Amino acid sequence: MRVPLVTAVRGPILMITLGLLFVADRFDAAGFDRTWPVLIIVFGILKLLERLALRRQGLGAGGV
Amino acid sequence: MTNGEDRPREEAAHAAGADSQTGGAGGAERPAGYCRVCGKPLSESQVRRRHGVIYCEAHVPAPAPLPRSEWDTLPQATAGTSPGLAFVLGLIPGVGAIYNGQYAKGLIHVVIFGLIISILEAGAGGLEPLFGMLLATWVFYMAFEAYHTAKRRQAGLPVDEFSSLIPLKEGAGSVAGPLVLIGLGIFFLLLTLDVIDLYQVVRFWPVLLIVLGVWMLVSRRQPGREERGGAS
Amino acid sequence: MRRGSLVGPFVLILVGVVLLLNNFKPELSLLHLFFNYWPFLLVGWGAVRLIEILVSAARAQPLPRDGITTGEWVLAVLLCLFASGADFARSQLPKARITMHGLQLFGETFDYPLAGSVEAGPAPRVFIENLRGNVRVAGGEGSEVKVEGRATVRAFAKDDADKVNAKCPLEVVREGDQIIVRTNQERAGGDWSVSADLEISVPKGASVTARGRYGDFDIANLDGNVEIASDNAGVRITGVGGDARIQLERSDIIRIVSLKGKVEIKGRGEDIELEDISGRVTVKGAYSGGLSMRRLAGPLVFESRRSELRVAGIPGVLHLDLGDLTAENVQGPLYFKSSSRDVELTAFTGPVEIQLERGDVQLRPAGKDPQIQATVRSGDIVLILPEGADGGVEATTQRGEVVNEFGEELATEDLGQKGARLFGPPGKPVRIRLSTRRGDITVRKTVAAPEQGSPKRLQTTSV
Numbered sequence: 140m141r142v143p144l145v146t147a148v149r150g151p152i153l154m155i156t157l158g159l160l161f162v163a164d165r166f167d168a169a170g171f172d173r174t175w176p177v178l179i180i181v182f183g184i185l186k187l188l189e190r191l192a193l194r195r196q197g198l199g200a201g202g203v
Numbered sequence: 204m205t206n207g208e209d210r211p212r213e214e215a216a217h218a219a220g221a222d223s224q225t226g227g228a229g230g231a232e233r234p235a236g237y238c239r240v241c242g243k244p245l246s247e248s249q250v251r252r253r254h255g256v257i258y259c260e261a262h263v264p265a266p267a268p269l270p271r272s273e274w275d276t277l278p279q280a281t282a283g284t285s286p287g288l289a290f291v292l293g294l295i296p297g298v299g300a301i302y303n304g305q306y307a308k309g310l311i312h313v314v315i316f317g318l319i320i321s322i323l324e325a326g327a328g329g330l331e332p333l334f335g336m337l338l339a340t341w342v343f344y345m346a347f348e349a350y351h352t353a354k355r356r357q358a359g360l361p362v363d364e365f366s367s368l369i370p371l372k373e374g375a376g377s378v379a380g381p382l383v384l385i386g387l388g389i390f391f392l393l394l395t396l397d398v399i400d401l402y403q404v405v406r407f408w409p410v411l412l413i414v415l416g417v418w419m420l421v422s423r424r425q426p427g428r429e430e431r432g433g434a435s
Numbered sequence: 436m437r438r439g440s441l442v443g444p445f446v447l448i449l450v451g452v453v454l455l456l457n458n459f460k461p462e463l464s465l466l467h468l469f470f471n472y473w474p475f476l477l478v479g480w481g482a483v484r485l486i487e488i489l490v491s492a493a494r495a496q497p498l499p500r501d502g503i504t505t506g507e508w509v510l511a512v513l514l515c516l517f518a519s520g521a522d523f524a525r526s527q528l529p530k531a532r533i534t535m536h537g538l539q540l541f542g543e544t545f546d547y548p549l550a551g552s553v554e555a556g557p558a559p560r561v562f563i564e565n566l567r568g569n570v571r572v573a574g575g576e577g578s579e580v581k582v583e584g585r586a587t588v589r590a591f592a593k594d595d596a597d598k599v600n601a602k603c604p605l606e607v608v609r610e611g612d613q614i615i616v617r618t619n620q621e622r623a624g625g626d627w628s629v630s631a632d633l634e635i636s637v638p639k640g641a642s643v644t645a646r647g648r649y650g651d652f653d654i655a656n657l658d659g660n661v662e663i664a665s666d667n668a669g670v671r672i673t674g675v676g677g678d679a680r681i682q683l684e685r686s687d688i689i690r691i692v693s694l695k696g697k698v699e700i701k702g703r704g705e706d707i708e709l710e711d712i713s714g715r716v717t718v719k720g721a722y723s724g725g726l727s728m729r730r731l732a733g734p735l736v737f738e739s740r741r742s743e744l745r746v747a748g749i750p751g752v753l754h755l756d757l758g759d760l761t762a763e764n765v766q767g768p769l770y771f772k773s774s775s776r777d778v779e780l781t782a783f784t785g786p787v788e789i790q791l792e793r794g795d796v797q798l799r800p801a802g803k804d805p806q807i808q809a810t811v812r813s814g815d816i817v818l819i820l821p822e823g824a825d826g827g828v829e830a831t832t833q834r835g836e837v838v839n840e841f842g843e844e845l846a847t848e849d850l851g852q853k854g855a856r857l858f859g860p861p862g863k864p865v866r867i868r869l870s871t872r873r874g875d876i877t878v879r880k881t882v883a884a885p886e887q888g889s890p891k892r893l894q895t896t897s898v
Binding site: 142143144146147148149150151152153154155156157158159160161162164165171 | 471472473474475476477478479480481482484485488489491492497498499500501502503504507508511515518519
């Protein structure tokens with residue numbers, strides 16, 4: 140299985156998001172205790188793109 | 204000379220064998236038996252018997268293991284892996300995973316445990332009972348997960364860092380999972396940014412049941428790749 | 436073989452070098468830089484890794500499945516916890532000695548005495564700047580401003596401590612009609628841990644303005660005004676003739692007793708205790724403990740994210756905390772709006788308006804002419820009226836019961852799907868309106884002997 144770009148890039152993108160959330164927290168724009176769900180959203184989007192990319196590669200599997 | 208050729212082949216072989224092997228049976232004495240593997244003639248004292256078959260000292264197979272009795276416990280495939288111990292250690296946040304060698308997972312377990320406690324400490328907006336039960340559930344989840352991971356390791360199955368009791372399959376497949384995740388994230392974000400109020404929303408919880416039912420209906424009416432549209 | 440990224444180990448080395456250098460040369464403020472800009476480290480880490488992967492993709496090389504390996508995530512999470520924990524710890528640790536601002540976890544503390552004084556007039560304006568440390572100000576006889584105290588420097592060696600202390604002299608000077616008391620701790624530079632505790636005596640007529648970052652303020656016995664601004668302080672003020680203005684990012688306690696002017700409190704904190712205040716009190720912010728007010732002559736205005744409270748006067752006592760508003764002997768007009776709290780008001784006069792999303796309400800007005808409007812989305816309302824109260828009652832609940840324990844002057848009506856209603860006496864203008872969407876409404880009579888008889892026993896004849 141060729142690793143799609145989305146999968147490889149998932150880690151760094153999450154890390155950048157985490158960093159930006161903490162920047163916002165550090166400079167009192169929006170506290171991390173309020174912004175943390177953004178991480179879940181970004182993770183979900185990346186996972187979604189990954190599923191779509193793998194579909195295009197022609198693989199199928201069940202599972203949540 | 205034709206004399207040698209007339210001797211029966213066996214005797215010639217034995218003679219040849221007796222000559223070429225050291226410690227053979229000797230010349231005039233009649234051997235008590237011949238080794239099944241190498242054919243060496245053996246005196247009575249050199250005979251080794253297994254299951255009614257004669258072998259020489261060099262070729263006798265090891266004694267067969269005694270038939271296992273029900274009272275014996277199975278030996279551990281991986282030494283030092285005790286699922287029972289894993290369960291007990293798993294009750295302590297993180298320690299279960301560490302016992303199984305999954306250090307990153309242990310850290311995550313600890314962080315989640317801490318988060319639940321922090322939420323309880325900060326008053327959970329009146330939902331203390333929910334988070335209290337979540338805490339108890341999480342503690343047992345950690346313990347059971349450690350137990351099952353230890354069992355897999357014991358059976359020699361490979362276990363990766365983030366093995367989990369919840370199956371998270373890679374690969375394509377339904378986009379439902381990620382969509383649920385995104386939806387959940389947006390929901391929490393709206394909550395934490397005070398766009399919606401928890402009390403307003405909590406009233407709608409039966410919608411989840413409805414959605415679940417609809418999803419089950421839809422997925423049953425469509426024949427899947429592996430399923431055939433069978434009985435509902 | 437998987438080629439790992441270089442970034443992870445690089446971050447680890449960087450953090451180690453920064454911390455090491457900080458132990459030797461704190462004046463470089465490396466730690467300060469680190470604690471201010473650490474999230475950018477995460478962003479940079481992710482960005483570099485992202486570029487590495489994009490480059491791999493462009494070169495058609497096989498891509499890793501783990502953009503960030505497990506070990507790297509562990510490091511990143513630990514970094515987040517450590518850095519944001521340090522921020523958190525900075526404000527939560529006891530203020531006495533340890534300050535996490537400079538990560539001076541080791542070393543010794545060296546103390547240096549401080550003293551200074553200057554002639555002032557009878558009513559000077561005293562300006563105090565002490566970044567870290569506790570300050571006590573007392574008004575007294577005499578006309579000079581006198582400062583005594585102790586500076587504390589944390590260092591590995593006495594020489595270093597001496598040098599730092601020399602950079603931060605105590606200044607007690609007069610500039611016009613202002614007296615300036617300054618400990619100059621910012622001159623230490625970098626992340627040196629310097630703090631100073633001061634005892635200052637001032638002429639009784641003085642006004643005091645104090646600025647700090649970390650440390651308590653204790654002010655007593657002044658005729659003038661008090662103004663305090665700090666990032667993290669506990670404040671105690673007693674016996675002040677003028678106004679008090681307090682602005683704190685964080686505090687554990689603000690306690691003001693016996694003040695003749697106005698009080699204005701802004702910011703965030705835990706508890707506020709006010710007693711015997713003659714002027715208007717305004718509190719704006721978020722206080723996670725509670726407000727405790729006693730004998731406030733003037734109006735109280737309280738505004739937070741969750742609620743709003745206005746009271747004309749508090750001759751008695753009022754408590755407001757995360758779950759309840761309780762008050763006894765308060766003067767209306769009183770207006771309270773909140774999301775989720777229980778309310779119990781006893782012996783109040785004047786008009787009262789209460790709006791709650793959730794909460795139980797119990798009202799026991801004093802006086803003969805209560806004016807009440809209580810609207811609750813979810814919660815019970817109990818009204819305890821004195822016998823012979825003027826004014827009519829109109830109470831409705833959409834889901835719940837109405838209970839009339841008051842007497843025959845009031846009547847109940849069942850509205851079927853729409854709930855129930857309690858009202859009366861007929862002919863009287865309605866002065867009390869109670870409404871809840873989910874909950875019971877009970878109206879009771881106050882009787883002289885509390886535990887007596889069944890609700891409908893008394894024949895009321897009053898007007």
